[in-house]
Amino acid sequence: MKTKATILIVSALIPCFFVSCGNKKDKKQLRAEQVEEFTNSLTSQDTTTMLKLCDDAMEQLKAKQIDKVLASLYEYNDSTKEVKPLTDTTAKHYRHHFMMFPVKEYYRKYYSFQLEGCNDVKYEVVFATAEQAGTEEPATTAFMFNPVKIGGVWHLCVKTPSDEIDPNYNR
Known part of the structure; x- marks a missing residue:
């Protein structure tokens, strides 16, 4: 009797497993379609505008214009598709970060378009x-921005640990 009950339970659970796996595949396929639709809608002007926004922020950081950069940064809310200025707490966090790791030199490592609210521009800073660090090589870190395009306008957003990063470029 136990064997029949076990077989019935396992039989009932197998379709749930396949539905669950199917949903993951459907979500991946839907995201891939959304990425393709978004990237196909972009122009070379979008690339130029987006990179200029990020490069300008890096130049301002290099010039120690931290307040100017903070005033131009936004946070993106994926559920509402809205951008809003940094909260005081978030601005304080980034001020501290930018002061701890001042930009002496930088170069853009990569950029990637994915969705209106999920794009990557990564810099090595x-x-x-080497002399200041007491090493043979200069001390470096990475900064990453999330430029988002809402209503046809690009906004420079911060990239947070909870934000998705393009897995093809995560280096």
Whole structure:
């Protein structure tokens, strides 16, 4: 009797497993379609505008214009598809970060378009010369922005640990 009950339970659970796996595949396929639709809608002007926004922020950080950068940064809410200025707490966090790791030199490692609210622009930043760091190589870190396009306008957003990163470029 136990064997029949076990077989019935397992038989009932197998379709649930396949539905669950199917949903994951459907979500991946839907996301891939959304990415393709978004990237196909972009123009070369979008690339130029988006990169200029990010490069300008890096130049301002290099010039120690931290307040100017903070005033131009936004947070993106994926559920409401809205951008809003940084909260005081978030601005304080980034001010501290930008002061701890001052931009002496930088170069853009990569950029990637994915969705209106999920894009990557990653920079490698030299924050201390080799001499200052006491090493053979300069001390570096990485900064990443999430430029988002809402209503046809690009906004420079911060990339948070909870934000998705393009897995094809996560280096």
